Amino acid sequence: MDAFTRLDAKIAPLPLANIDTDQIIPKQFLKTVEREGLAKGLFYDLRFDGDGKVKPDFVLNRPEYKGAGVLVAGDNFGCGSSREHAPWALMDFGIRCVVSTSFADIFYNNCFQNGLLPVVLKAEEVQALMEEAKGGNHLVTVDLEAQTVVSPSGRTFAFEIDPQRKEKMLKGLDAIGETLEKAGDIDTYEMKRALDRPWLEDA
Amino acid sequence: MARMPGKTLYDKIWDSHLVADQDGESIFYIDLHLIHEVTTPQAFAGLRAAKRGVRRPDRTLAVADHNVPTEGQALGVGAVADEEARLQLQTLERNVKDYGIEFFPMGDIRNGIVHVVGPEQGRTQPGMTIVCGDSHTSTHGAFGALAQGIGTSEVEHVLATQTLRQKKSKNLRVTIDGEPIPGVGAKDYALAAIREIGTAGGTGYVIEYAGSAIRALSMEGRMTLCNLTIEAGARAGLVAPDETTFDYLRGRPATPKGAAWEMALSYWKTFFSDDDAHWDREIVLDAARIAPLVTWGTSPEDVIAVTDTVPMLDSFTTPDKRASAERALEYMGLTAGQPISEAKVDVVFIGSCTNSRIEDLRAAAKIVEGRTVADHVRAMVVPGSGLVRAQAEEEGLDEIFLAAGFEWREPGCSMCLAMNPDKVGPGQRCASTSNRNFEGRQGRAGRTHLMSPVMAAAAAIKGHIADVREFL
Numbered sequence: 001m002d003a004f005t006r007l008d009a010k011i012a013p014l015p016l017a018n019i020d021t022d023q024i025i026p027k028q029f030l031k032t033v034e035r036e037g038l039a040k041g042l043f044y045d046l047r048f049d050g051d052g053k054v055k056p057d058f059v060l061n062r063p064e065y066k067g068a069g070v071l072v073a074g075d076n077f078g079c080g081s082s083r084e085h086a087p088w089a090l091m092d093f094g095i096r097c098v099v100s101t102s103f104a105d106i107f108y109n110n111c112f113q114n115g116l117l118p119v120v121l122k123a124e125e126v127q128a129l130m131e132e133a134k135g136g137n138h139l140v141t142v143d144l145e146a147q148t149v150v151s152p153s154g155r156t157f158a159f160e161i162d163p164q165r166k167e168k169m170l171k172g173l174d175a176i177g178e179t180l181e182k183a184g185d186i187d188t189y190e191m192k193r194a195l196d197r198p199w200l201e202d203a
Numbered sequence: 204m205a206r207m208p209g210k211t212l213y214d215k216i217w218d219s220h221l222v223a224d225q226d227g228e229s230i231f232y233i234d235l236h237l238i239h240e241v242t243t244p245q246a247f248a249g250l251r252a253a254k255r256g257v258r259r260p261d262r263t264l265a266v267a268d269h270n271v272p273t274e275g276q277a278l279g280v281g282a283v284a285d286e287e288a289r290l291q292l293q294t295l296e297r298n299v300k301d302y303g304i305e306f307f308p309m310g311d312i313r314n315g316i317v318h319v320v321g322p323e324q325g326r327t328q329p330g331m332t333i334v335c336g337d338s339h340t341s342t343h344g345a346f347g348a349l350a351q352g353i354g355t356s357e358v359e360h361v362l363a364t365q366t367l368r369q370k371k372s373k374n375l376r377v378t379i380d381g382e383p384i385p386g387v388g389a390k391d392y393a394l395a396a397i398r399e400i401g402t403a404g405g406t407g408y409v410i411e412y413a414g415s416a417i418r419a420l421s422m423e424g425r426m427t428l429c430n431l432t433i434e435a436g437a438r439a440g441l442v443a444p445d446e447t448t449f450d451y452l453r454g455r456p457a458t459p460k461g462a463a464w465e466m467a468l469s470y471w472k473t474f475f476s477d478d479d480a481h482w483d484r485e486i487v488l489d490a491a492r493i494a495p496l497v498t499w500g501t502s503p504e505d506v507i508a509v510t511d512t513v514p515m516l517d518s519f520t521t522p523d524k525r526a527s528a529e530r531a532l533e534y535m536g537l538t539a540g541q542p543i544s545e546a547k548v549d550v551v552f553i554g555s556c557t558n559s560r561i562e563d564l565r566a567a568a569k570i571v572e573g574r575t576v577a578d579h580v581r582a583m584v585v586p587g588s589g590l591v592r593a594q595a596e597e598e599g600l601d602e603i604f605l606a607a608g609f610e611w612r613e614p615g616c617s618m619c620l621a622m623n624p625d626k627v628g629p630g631q632r633c634a635s636t637s638n639r640n641f642e643g644r645q646g647r648a649g650r651t652h653l654m655s656p657v658m659a660a661a662a663a664i665k666g667h668i669a670d671v672r673e674f675l
Contacts, residue, residue: 031288031622074523076436190365197470
């Protein structure tokens with residue numbers, strides 16, 4: 001997993017609630033057997049019309065937001081399907097951080113597997129950031145160590161994050177490697193389970 | 204003497220699967236891992252890259268469901284026209300072979316939608332922990348199993364370790380008491396609950412469904428209800444196991460037999476919420492006050508009674524919600540204030556992991572029998588598995604559907620997410636028994652109205668959204 005420490009990047013506003021993972025990456029892009037190359041499908045139906053032509057008004061198609069590394073969006077970002085293709089597509093497009101008032105559980109969890117930082121701010125803070133992102137200056141600083149987002153005008157918003165998740169993201173740790181340190185405990189659990197629930201062993 | 208506080212069903216399953224705590228996270232054991240072609244290729248690639256194996260191939264079961272065509276399955280994967288889908292299906296075939304995982308391939312009568320197959324085979328059992336790289340894994344909670352959808356990195360984690368890392372969720376109980384009115388069932392209960400909770404309201408919770416109306420549901424109904432739990436934001440839904448559960452499980456291919464059955468049964472009976480268990484949140488609904496429901500918008504919380512009108516924009520409280528509603532109305536081609544029953548449908552889809560089981564098909568067939576699908580409507584039934592299809596054919600349901608003008612197709616996820624050739628066309632309106640009405644979900648620019656199988660059947664006949672009570 002990529003580590004995330006501090007990011008200076010453009011922020012793009014997406015003022016919609018309930019942006020689901022079908023919108024983030026539509027089904028036709030899920031047939032890949034790779035993790036890479038999904039940027040082409042990111043927000044496909046928002047970025048392109050029915051004939052595959054670029055919709056110039058969509059925020060990520062506008063020149064002033066080119067290369068944006070942060071998104072600020074409405075409530076419940078990432079709801080719906082569990083597809084990890086959603087964070088993969090965001091990352092592949094260059095987005096390393098999404099700011100919202102709330103995230104759906106599975107998406108939120110998937111972000112931490114990939115070094116994509118989901119930042120939860122209060123509704124009025126998200127609204128303020130959204131307004132600033134629509135202005136002329138789009139540069140923000142996201143500092144995971146300090147747990148802050150500094151807005152284009154210099155306002156600092158602090159955010160909460162689970163300390164263990166923060167630590168892992170700062171270091172880019174591999175969850176499987178960590179769990180395997182407890183392989184002995186898994187062995188013990190399995191032995192006990194085989195005694196307690198033998199019918200699960202001869203399937 | 205101090206007494207231990209009561210536990211919820213979720214607490215009990217969680218506690219009985221804890222392997223270790225590490226850095227503030229819990230590592231808990233997974234009893235059953237279901238896999239399919241779409242969310243696993245990258246997980247197996249990750250295993251190979253790290254030179255890791257599959258810890259418990261015997262606790263893993265694979266199916267092909269998301270992108271399979273719903274005709275010509277007997278021709279095999281080589282005949283799948285879509286090149287990318289074919290490669291993905293072939294990749295799964297290779298992976299299960301390399302790692303010794305049991306697989307029901309496309310065309311096998313046991314194959315079908317992963318959340319239909321698990322229960323049907325008796326793999327899903329009370330008190331278990333179950334995961335799958337699919338958000339509708341919540342379905343299996345109908346058996347009193349803690350079942351949740353996971354991402355591909357976690358699929359890889361479970362393949363390698365047979366465990367998952369997580370922090371415990373909170374407990375939310377949804378109680379539905381009372382007698383439903385005719386024409387109302389589990390799908391309506393689920394939509395009513397989502398309307399009440401909202402699509403984000405269940406975030407961070409596991410939901411247990413309780414009450415007399417839930418007890419009265421069949422296993423198929425409970426699966427529909429738990430399936431839609433994720434649409435309220437909760438990763439898992441639960442119904443405590445009871446005689447209905449045990450009757451369903453008895454004699455299925457993977458359920459224990461003889462003395463082992465008795466042993467399992469007494470274990471399963473320990474999985475219920477104690478009377479003094481603590482609930483972080485409670486919601487109570489009255490079954491008698493739930494009408495046949497449909498969605499009008501592009502979020503599963505956009506729910507109204509079939510007799511209602513599309514909501515006015517000023518009924519939305521926040522600017523975000525109003526903007527989303529305005530966008531939804533435009534996308535759906537509807538006007539605020541119009542009766543929803545005026546909405547003419549082009550497509551009717553009866554299928555998906557929400558509503559493609561035998562009971563769903565029986566209920567829809569009862570409405571359809573002796574009637575005809577409206578001329579302008581394309582209507583299709585996609586059974587949830589090869590076994591459901593065979594059972595329905597034995598009961599003559601296929602003939603009822605075909606005589607009415609429905610297509611009778613082969614099993615798979617099909618038009619629920621339109622990864623295969625079954626799609627709703629741009630601007631077309633679909634009455635669907637599936638689970639998501641998101642923009643583009645059933646096909647680019649397609650318009651989805653979620654409803655129960657009997658309501659979808661009524662829409663097929665009338666040619667517009669219709670109240671099933673007219674047919675009872």
